[in-house]
Amino acid sequence: MNHWKLTLSYDGTLFHGWQVQPELPTVQGSLALALKYVTGESVLPQGSGRTDSGVHALAQVTSFALETSIPPANLQRALNRALPPSIRILTAELVDESFHARHSARRKTYEYRIFERRTAASPSERICSPFLAPYAWDCRWQLAIEPMQEASKYLCGTHDFTSFAASDPERGLREEESDDANGKAHGPNPVKTLLQAGWAHEDGLLVYRVTGSGFLHHMVRNIVGTLADVGRGSLAVDEIPRILAARNRTAAGPTAPACGLFLHSVEYDPV
Missing domain, CATH: 3.30.70.660 (Pseudouridine synthase I, catalytic domain, C-terminal subdomain)
Structure with a gap:
């Protein structure tokens, strides 16, 4: 498995917060869909914390693991093409498996x-x-x-x-x-x-x-x-x-x- 750390920025105006919710647009849900589109894998990225509906992020951090092997620059580019303009991946990097966006903060x-x-x-x-x-x-x-x-x-x-x-x-x-x-x-x-x-x-x-x-x-x-x-x-x-x-x-x-x-x-x- 390849373990990933992404730093992302988002405009929370149209999202019902970070955490995925059925039938509602969320940042976590949008990122999971983009990862599925790019890699074919179903993962739920873990955030450093939950932001509420309407709250923004200049530098949210998320982590997850993928079986797919892909250069960081390519993953960043592909995700930014797949995500709505209100979410941008600022950095993408491979990390040790012990890293967790929330637990390690x-x-x-x-x-x-x-x-x-x-x-x-x-x-x-x-x-x-x-x-x-x-x-x-x-x-x-x-x-x-x-x-x-x-x-x-x-x-x-x-x-x-x-x-x-x-x-x-x-x-x-x-x-x-x-x-x-x-x-x-x-x-x-x-x-x-x-x-x-x-x-x-x-x-x-x-x-x-x-x-x-x-x-x-x-x-x-x-x-x-x-x-x-x-x-x-x-x-x-x-x-x-x-x-x-x-x-x-x-x-x-x-x-x-x-x-x-x-x-x-x-x-x-x-x-």
Whole structure:
């Protein structure tokens, strides 16, 4: 068997997330179909994590094994011809059989993009371009970045993030990956470690970038929604420790829209 690692980028707007679902377009399902078309083999590529409906990826990682022997450049080229334009294979490489896109991941970085309709520098309301709207939260509030930056510091480190997990009782504590960073199955675990997080103005957008060893379902979007409440003045900076301690989704702010979220990158131990 030949063991493969692909890095891919996709526009999640028209997909019902990464994970294959019956009768619905998904990224995993589209890639599996393309692999079947190119190689004749039926495989289900494993992703580094599950992105939800409408969420994008700059560098998702997937792994799988094939009996077919094909040069990496040829596989990359053939898959990009077979896939819809909204999915592109950035790299294709052969790896050791011990590599697993999810189990081998050590840390992940997510990025969330906000288009600010109102800013201190712009007295009149700005209009979000229809070419940008699918890739950013068109936020109607004026946001102050300084308190948002201060509030985000409280979230770094190891905490129980139950308050920032999805409230659906069936999925709330579902992790984006079923195993931890060391590949050990442990079931739902709300204790996660955020290594770094912060806000910046980039290319006319307000961008939140967060790196951690693992994330719960909707965790980043719920953090962004809560920090936006801080930025618009409806929540005090020092309320974040109370929200964490509550271990209750109702204590935190709203869920930010899916369209602004990107899986930025996945890191692995050097080979």
